[in-house]
Amino acid sequence: MTKKFVLAALSLTAVAAPASAQRLPAAVVAVVDLQRITAECTACKSALTALQAQETSFQNRQQALATPLQTEEQAIQAAIAALPAAQRANPPAALKTRVEKYQQSRAQAAQELQQLQGRLQSTEANVNLQIANKLDTIYPGVMSARGATVLVDKRTTLASSGAIDVTNDVLAQLNSQLPAVSVTPLPQQQQPTQARPQGR
Secondary structure (H helix, E strand, O other): OHHHHHHHHHHHHHHHHHHHOOOOOOOOEEEEOHHHHHHHOHHHHHHHHHHHHHHHHHHHHHHHHHHHHHHHHHHHHHHHHHOOHHHOOOOOHHHHHHHHHHHHHHHHHHHHHHHHHHHHHHHHHHHHHHHHHHHHHHHHHHHHHHOOOEEEEHHHOOOOOHHHEOHHHHHHHHHHHOOOOOOOOOOHHHOOOOOOOOOO
């Protein structure tokens, strides 16, 4: 008898529990086109122009370093090929010195390019971080103003109505609050951590 009563009580509790749980409010979803924002925002466009200029400068430096190295490499190969076969395995001291100098120059060029590329990547990450951080502060205000409880990137949806698109609102706020960004490398203490992309 007691056993049946306990089982019945547990059964009633299991049924009644959901009724006592707090129901979540209906979600009000808004979408934002982050791809459009990063293409059209004032700070984004000016930063992109600056980054492209830095990329062009990097490519020019890369070519300036590569051209004399390629010329020297071809000259060394020709000098070795001109040696008698017996001397190629052990070329004259002057040629050895020339090879060593070439190898040092190549290593120095590679190191310089690595540093320049790292600086460029850090600068791009810093630009993305500044924009992403500002967007994070803009989203709550736009959601509150439009009565949204959920905000998603438009690219993650299969389809959406224009009535729930808040891209113009976010873009206007971003242009107002962040008209420009610093196109410089990340602060030293942030270098090891990769900045997260704008489209989260």
